[in-house]
Amino acid sequence: MNSLQGSLLVASPHLKDSPFSRSVVFLVRHDEQGAFGVVLNRPVRGAIRESLSPEVTGAADCDVQVKFGGPVMNSIVALEQQATNVAACTEPAACEAALRRAFQSTPSTPSRAVRIFIGHAGWQAGQLESELAQGVWMTTTATPAHVFGDDEQLWASTVREIGRSVLRESLGIARFPADPTVN
Numbered sequence: 001m002n003s004l005q006g007s008l009l010v011a012s013p014h015l016k017d018s019p020f021s022r023s024v025v026f027l028v029r030h031d032e033q034g035a036f037g038v039v040l041n042r043p044v045r046g047a048i049r050e051s052l053s054p055e056v057t058g059a060a061d062c063d064v065q066v067k068f069g070g071p072v073m074n075s076i077v078a079l080e081q082q083a084t085n086v087a088a089c090t091e092p093a094a095c096e097a098a099l100r101r102a103f104q105s106t107p108s109t110p111s112r113a114v115r116i117f118i119g120h121a122g123w124q125a126g127q128l129e130s131e132l133a134q135g136v137w138m139t140t141t142a143t144p145a146h147v148f149g150d151d152e153q154l155w156a157s158t159v160r161e162i163g164r165s166v167l168r169e170s171l172g173i174a175r176f177p178a179d180p181t182v183n
Helices: 092-102 127-133 144-148 154-171
Strands: 007-011 024-031 034-039 066-068 072-082 085-089 114-124 137-141
Touching (some): 024 144, 092 114
Antiparallel strands (some): 007 137, 072 085, 072 114
């Protein structure tokens, strides 16, 4: 099995009547037992105090954007940028520690990137591989810019990145200009 842990799942443009339509999922875990990830581009309205448990909200007196991580609602997941990597935690105490590290310098301005997710997306053993074979998802390597950047245009920009990569590979070119019409 080829693990996609740490990658992005990008919903196919043909996936229209699904809760995952136009979704980008960061895969936290992918192994023989199945897969688990969080939807990066579904914000939840409201401040952190309205959405999280008291042991997590005590970590930071601030408005942290909370995202809908997926339909499995029995979890809280925090993603934290660590140098060039993305670290995930699922235990309330670990999520609290990630928030404390993010807001150690000043409560209103985070010193490192942290995203909080309520819920997650999960796949049983073989389920994700079947969906990949059916073309439900496209994949690409996740970067901190994907995970912690602006999520409003994340799906469109990531689909564009994948398309350019496929085009470069099929044409055998090293670079692809931002606007090929000026070539």
